[in-house]
Amino acid sequence: xxIKKRSEAQQLVATEAMSWRNLALQSSRYQRLNKTHKLDTIxxxxxxxxxxxxxxxxxxxxxxxAALIARQHHEHWxxxxxxxxxxxxxxxxxxxxxxxxxxxxxxxxxxxxxxANDHATSINKLxxxxxxxxxxxxxxxxxxxxxxxxxxxxxxxxxxxxxx
Numbered sequence: 001x002x003i004k005k006r007s008e009a010q011q012l013v014a015t016e017a018m019s020w021r022n023l024a025l026q027s028s029r030y031q032r033l034n035k036t037h038k039l040d041t042i043x044x045x046x047x048x049x050x051x052x053x054x055x056x057x058x059x060x061x062x063x064x065x066a067a068l069i070a071r072q073h074h075e076h077w078x079x080x081x082x083x084x085x086x087x088x089x090x091x092x093x094x095x096x097x098x099x100x101x102x103x104x105x106x107x108x109x110x111x112x113x114x115x116a117n118d119h120a121t122s123i124n125k126l127x128x129x130x131x132x133x134x135x136x137x138x139x140x141x142x143x144x145x146x147x148x149x150x151x152x153x154x155x156x157x158x159x160x161x162x163x164x
Contacts, residue, residue: 048074051083065094073098076137096139100126100146103133108157119154123147 054070072086072095079087081099091099107122117125125133127147135143146153 048082065092068092069094069098071095073102075099077139078134078136080137091139096142100138100142103138104146104153107133119150119157123150 051071051074055067058064058067058070069092071083072091075081075084075086075091075095076099077088077091077096079085103126104122107117107125108119110116126138126143127135129135
């Protein structure tokens with residue numbers, strides 16, 4: 001199934017939604033959760049709320065598409081995600097892309113409870129799973145395209161501020 005090329009306006013909406021997500025997770029409410037050990041059930045629920053908080057804020061600021069992306073960016077293709085257990089093509093394309101982007105970056109970033117992975121290990125975990133991530137969580141066509149571009153992804157990551 002080919003993926004349609006997005007207009008500049010559509011790309012801007014997706015960028016705005018991901019920018020909100022990155023900013024929201026820097027707030028004191030969520031920063032405290034980023035610095036803890038592996039999250040317990042209550043801490044995970046508090047962190048998971050950022051999807052709904054983002055949706056609400058973006059709706060109030062007349063950004064309906066960005067709000068949808070914020071709400072759905074932790075939904076999984078197989079229906080095992082949150083907050084609504086939305087599955088497959090019912091998840092908007094931009095949120096499916098955000099899920100893949102977020103997962104790759106999460107694997108590359110050091111956490112208090114897990115070391116950062118190198119590119120090859122991150123690609124392996126996206127391809128085969130690791131007990132937390134599973135390939136079934138991702139749109140199979142997007143995952144295939146991502147994996148086919150793994151060298152370009154490695155280069156882009158190494159050139160970004162995230163690598164430093």
